[in-house]
Structures are given as structure tokens and as C-alpha cells.
Amino acid sequence: MRLRKLARVVVVIAIVLCGCTDESNIPVKRNTEKLESRFSIESKGSFSAGYQHQSREVLILTDSKTGRQYLLVTGCGATEYFQSGKYQVEE
Numbered sequence: 001m002r003l004r005k006l007a008r009v010v011v012v013i014a015i016v017l018c019g020c021t022d023e024s025n026i027p028v029k030r031n032t033e034k035l036e037s038r039f040s041i042e043s044k045g046s047f048s049a050g051y052q053h054q055s056r057e058v059l060i061l062t063d064s065k066t067g068r069q070y071l072l073v074t075g076c077g078a079t080e081y082f083q084s085g086k087y088q089v090e091e
Contacts, residue, residue: 038065041072050075 044058059072060081071081 039063 040062042060042062044060046055046057048054049056054075056076057074059074061070061072061078063069069081070078072078
């Protein structure tokens with residue numbers, strides 16, 4: 001009984017795979033322009049934390065358009081970074 005089900009699954013997979021080809025009939029328009037990056041990322045180091053002491057990395061992301069910097073910790077999140085240590089709130 002199980003052998004028959006397995007044989008049916010193998011036949012269905014073989015039929016599906018026979019219809020697959022490497023050629024695509026869908027035209028893909030590729031952008032060949034080189035774009036300048038607005039953001040730059042600087043690594044400040046890594047540490048172990050969290051479940052099973054997974055490796056986390058501390059990064060500073062800089063937006064060249066606005067001049068703002070963001071503090072990122074992989075696997076945790078991001079917040080705006082103020083070098084003066086003061087937190088600013090816009091109203």
C-alpha cells in the first residue's frame with residue numbers, strides 16, 4: 001500500500017519536472033545604471049547574546065542625504081543615534 005502511494009508521488013513529481021525548462025518566455029528588463037548609495041554602514045563590533053548566545057553585531061548606518069545616523073543591533077532593531085548622548089524629540 002505504501003509502495004503504491006510512493007510510486008504515485010514519484011510519477012507525479014516526474015511529470016511536473018518534465019515540464020520545467022531553463023528558458024523563460026518572460027522578458028526581464030534589467031537596470032544597467034550604477035546608482036550611488038545614499039546609506040553607508042560601519043561595523044562597531046560584535047557580541048554574543050540572546051537565545052543560545054547568538055552573535056549580534058553593532059552597526060552605525062549613516063544617511064548621506066539627511067546626515068542622520070542610526071544605531072543597529074542585528075536581530076534586535078534600530079534607533080536614531082545621537083553622539084552627544086541627548087535624546088531629541090520633535091514636536
